[in-house]
Amino acid sequence: MIFQNEFINWFRSSSPYIHAHRNKTFVVCFGGEAVLAEDFYHHVHDFALLDSLGVRLVLVHGIRPQIDLRLAKLGVEPNYHHHLRVTDDTALQCAKEAAGLVRVEIEALLSMGLANSPMAGAKIKVASGNFVIAKPLGVIDGVDYGHTGEVRRIDSAAIHQLLDQDSVVLMSPVGYSPSGEVFNLSAEQVATAVAIALKAEKLIFLTEGKCISPETGETVAQMTAEEAHTFLLQHNNSIPDTSRLPLLAAIQACQAGVLRTHLVCRKQSGVLLLELFTRDGVGTLVSSTPFEELRTAALNDIGGILELIRPLEQQGILAKRAREKIETEIADYIVLERDGLIIACMALHANRQCRVGVIACLAVHPNYRGSARGERMLNFAYRKAWQMELQRLLVLSTRTVQWFIERGFAPTALDNLPEALKTLYNPERNSKLLAKDIDLSRHHDKNS
Helix, strand or coil: CCHHHHHHHHHHHHHHHHHHHHHCEEEECEEEEEEECHHHHHHHHHHHHHCCCCCCEEEEECHHHHHHHHHHCCCCCCCCCCCCCCHHHHHHHHHHHHHHHHHHHHHHHCCCCCCCCCCCCCCCCCCCCCCCCEEEECCCCECCEEEEEEEEEEHHHHHHHHHHEEEEEEEEEEEECCCCCCCCEEEEEEHHHHHHHHHHEEEEECCCCCCCCCCCCECCCEEHHHHHHHHHHHHHHHHHHEEEHHHHHHHHHHHHHCCCEEEEECCCHHHHHHHHHCCCCCCCCEECCEEEEEEECHHHHHHHHHHHHHHHCCCCCCCCCCHHHHHHHHHEEEEEECCCCCEEEEEEEEEEECEEEEEEEECCCCHHHCCCHHHHHHHHHHHHHCCCCCCEEEEECCCHHHHHCCCCCCEEHHHCCCCCCHHHCHHHHCCEEEECCCCHHHHHHCCC
16 A cells, blocks of 8 residues: 555656656767666657657667677777777778667567567657768867767757657767768767757766765756766766766757756666656756746745645644735746745735835755755845845744844844734734844945
8 A cells, every 4th residue: 555655646746747858859979888788678658658648759869889899790990089099991891780670679669569578559759760860070189080070050940840740760970971981980979969969958978887976975956057067077087988978968958958968877767757747857857047046936836835835834833924925026036946836935025114124934945954055045035135235134933933043134122023014914823023234334445
C-alpha cells in the first residue's frame, strides 16, 4: 500500500510536466559509450515513453569508442588534438562504418514491440538523413585535422517535416559538404547546432559522469549560462571532459536561445524520467535565465500562495487569510517561483504616510527550507522598502521571533504599531511585535 501511494503521488505530481512537454522538441545527445553499455535498452525504453507522451524527439548519438575499436583492430593509434580526433583517410572509413552500424543498432532497438515489455505497442517511426551540412575544420595550431569537420548548417525544415509526421529523428555525428565530401563531427556540436536550429525547448546530454562541484563534492543542481562559464573558468583543470564538453555546449545553446540544457549521468536507470518529470530532477540544469525567480506576485499566483500557506495556517503559525484579501493586496506580495511552483512567499504591507512597512505571511515550502530562501525574501523586502523610502520595518510573529531577531529585528511594544496598521493585529494570536530601522542614506550610497 505504501508503494502504491508513492506511485500515485509521483504520477500525479508528474502530470504538469506531461502537459508541459507535449508537442515540445527535445534534442537528446549520448555518446558511443552509452550505446555499448549493457543497459542501453533502458534509455531506449525511455525514448519510447517520451515519444508516446507526445515529445518531438531528436536523438544524436556519438561513435568515438566505436571508431577507436576499429582503429585498434587495424593496429592504428587514435590521434587527438585539443580533445578532437584528427581524422585521416583510415579514421574516416572507420567513422563511416561505425556511424552506419550504430544507427542500425539503435533503429533496431526502437523498432521492438515485444509483448510484456515497455516497448509493447510502441510502433515508433525512425527517420535519418543528410541533415547536417558541414565544412572542414582545417588547420589549427599547425595541425591538419583532415576529414574532421564542423557544422556549417542544419536542414531544420527537413527535420521539422519528419517531426510533424510523428517520427523520431536519429542523427549520426557525420556531415556532408555540397561537393559530396564526408566529415567526422563532434556529437556535442551536432546536437547543439540542431537544438539551436530547431529552436528546441530542451537540449539533453546523457553524460558519462555527473557534473560535480570540486568545492563541495556534490552534483551541481543548476546554473545559468553565465554561472556555468564562471564555473569552467574557476575549475577548468579539475573538470573532466565528460562534464566540460557538455557544459561548453550548454553555454553555447543557451546563448543562442535554447532555454534549458540538462546534463544527466546515463549510468543511473530512468535518469531521463527523473530529470524531466520531477521538480528538482537528478542532473545539472543550465538555463538562459535563473531557474528560481524572485519577483512581485501577480493575480495568477494566488492559488500557489494559498496552497503554500494553508498548512501553516492550520498549524497556527500564520494567521488565516481569505482569498479575497490576498487578491486585493496581491501587489504587496513577493513570491519565489521554481519551475512553475511557488516555493516561498512574503507580504510587505506599506504605509507611506507613516513610512512604515509590516512584513507578514513569510512561508517557505517544506522541501526547500534550509537554503537561505527566507533570507532572499527578506532582502527583497528590504529593497522594496528602500525604493518606497520607508524608514522602519515591523513584523508580527508567534513562532519565528528568534529568526527575525537574528536578522537585526528587535522586540518592541505594541504601542509602536501605527494606528493605520493596527487592523493587522489579532489579539487572540498574541503575536510579538519586532522592528528594524531602514538606513536610507546607506542604501542610496550603495547604489549611487
